[in-house]
Amino acid sequence: MSNLVVLGGGESGVGTAILGQKQGYTVFLSDSSKIKDTYKQTLIHYNIPFEDGGHTEFKILSADIVMKSPGIPDTAPIIQKLLQKTMPVISEIEFTSNHSTSQTIGITGSNGKTTTTMLTHHLLENGGLNVGIGGNIGKSYALQVAESSYTSYVLELSSFQLDGIVKYAPQIAVITNISPDHLDRYEYKYEKYIDAKFRITMNQTEEDYLIYDADNEATANWLSSNTTKARLIPFSIKRTIENGAYLSKDGKSIVINIDEQDLIIDTENISLQGKHNYKNSMAALIIAKILKIDESSVRSSLKTFQGAEHRIERVLNVRGVEYIDDSKATNVNSVFYALDAMKTPTVWIVGGVDKGNDYSEITELVKEKVKAIVCLGVDNKKVIDFFGGVVDKIAEAKSMVDAVNTAQGFARSGETVLLSPACASFDLFKSYEDRGRQFKDAVRELRE
Structure with missing residues (x-):
């Protein structure tokens, strides 16, 4: 009976552990972080051994096959040790x-x-x-x-x-x-x-x-x-x-x-x-x-067909201003499509964890469509430096409520506020979904 080690206790990892058990593998799941309670309960229900908050190396290195969840980079120390052993490290797919x-x-x-x-x-x-x-x-x-x-x-x-x-x-x-x-x-x-x-x-x-x-x-x-x-x-x-x-x-x-x-x-x-x-x-x-x-x-x-949540999703019209949730736009090309779709002067909420962005491909669109920028991130220097000479009004915000309130101050009736960050969310939010939900909550508060 082959030993399957699953690294990562999220949706991908827990699903693989269940399938592995059904296919006759001896399964062990390990996560360096805390596993969510819902996934823990699932593992307990299926009687699948697991650990979280760290890796027991000898158990992992004695595997016959390892499934690595997609969020774990190859540079992670445990992955490096597995690769040095020429251990098969594959994806759920x-x-x-x-x-x-x-x-x-x-x-x-x-x-x-x-x-x-x-x-x-x-x-x-x-x-x-x-x-x-x-x-x-x-x-x-x-x-x-x-x-x-x-x-x-x-x-x-x-x-x-x-x-x-x-x-x-x-x-x-x-x-x-x-x-x-x-x-x-x-x-x-x-x-x-x-x-x-x-x-x-x-x-x-x-x-x-x-x-x-x-x-x-x-x-x-x-x-x-x-x-x-x-x-x-x-x-x-x-x-x-x-x-x-x-x-x-x-x-x-x-x-x-x-x-x-x-x-x-x-x-x-x-x-x-x-x-x-x-x-x-x-x-x-x-x-x-x-x-x-x-x-x-x-x-x-x-x-x-209804489109994906957080992808150029209309939220509300508040006092004549359209609010659009495009939190899923975590790169510059996504923002290009979002800005291209805007029909009115736009206040653009942008920022987060930069993944090596080149903003030059959207410079002309920003000139054409954007009247003001609200930077939402821990470090906004790159956005401010790049667009400082392109857009007259640039402000910074450290929370979604602050960003939405600042954007509301810039926007006039007949215009649009667009959350399209071009960046990952992990500096201030749990995920792009969390970022999008906070945006929608903050917009709904404007209506109260």
């Missing part, structure tokens, strides 16, 4: 796929992957497929394989999850786009981050598909100098695509052309508006077309 015969659709990218994953699942589920959703979203893929019987899974995959795959190959892979993000995990080398994203296709065969953004420079450059066996299906909002998807020249319809079979969708019939969402919709529509989902079901599903 790799471990789970080895114990499942279900089809997977893997979706990665710097931005748009959550929305694309949710929309794809929505289209496929409404189209009659027995389909689960997991990866970086919802219940863990491992737990669902252990407890459910889905024939297909739509998986949102981060670069961290892809770093830990060896043989995993999705039948359909999507790279929504690539822009600099998480460079602190990749030695601040953009090419290493790009390579991590493309691991999604490294094991694909001629029978598989890779769907990608033909407008994205990093993606196009990688494909021009590397090969994949998968069938390439591009999408674009800038040019006509012969076998893939594109936006009509008048911008009024999306055309999906797969194997000379057209599906034309009027953009006004898509619930998610904005150019970035047209791209997300194209990727999902290509998948639906490949899997032969009924056309009438696809059309009705596009109208009813």
Whole structure:
């Protein structure tokens, strides 16, 4: 009986521990931090041994296989010791796929992957497929394989999850786009981050598909100098695509052309508006077309889909000012799409833990759209230095309530306050979700 050690006691780790036990492994879970009570109770229920607040090295180093949760970097001392022993250290995705015969659709990218994953699942589920959703979203893929019987899974995959795959190959892979993000995990080398994203296709065969953004420079450059066996299906909002998807020249319809079979969708019939969402919709529509989902079901599903929370999410209109929660925007490219979607003068709340941001790509948009900036972070120097000569009004805030109140002071009726931080949240908040919820709470207080 093989020894499985699971590092990390969150959703991914606990799900893997349960699946491992079901598959006959001797399982031990270890977390250097405190495990949440809900996960502890789950482990106790399944009688899975665990520890938190530190690692017992001899137990971990005696494993036959180690599953590392995506939040743990390779530079962590315990991981370094495992790698020196040439111990297999894999991700939940790799471990789970080895114990499942279900089809997977893997979706990665710097931005748009959550929305694309949710929309794809929505289209496929409404189209009659027995389909689960997991990866970086919802219940863990491992737990669902252990407890459910889905024939297909739509998986949102981060670069961290892809770093830990060896043989995993999705039948359909999507790279929504690539822009600099998480460079602190990749030695601040953009090419290493790009390579991590493309691991999604490294094991694909001629029978598989890779769907990608033909407008994205990093993606196009990688494909021009590397090969994949998968069938390439591009999408674009800038040019006509012969076998893939594109936006009509008048911008009024999306055309999906797969194997000379057209599906034309009027953009006004898509619930998610904005150019970035047209791209997300194209990727999902290509998948639906490949899997032969009924056309009438696809059309009705596009109208009813609700987007991801904290992603250009309208909160409230308070005294004529629109408040938009885009807390999920943890990199500059996400902010680009958010600012591009703004139709009125905007007060931009930005800041947090900088991951190596280059703000130059949004300078012109900031000049055009932003009337004032509120910096929300422990260290705001980089934002202030960069935009000091671009925007006249810049203020600092150390709490969300302070940031929202300051933004309200800058905004006038008919304008917008946008939380789109471009940074990680961990200096002042538990997560981007916590940051978004605090923003919404603070906005609701304005209405009282």
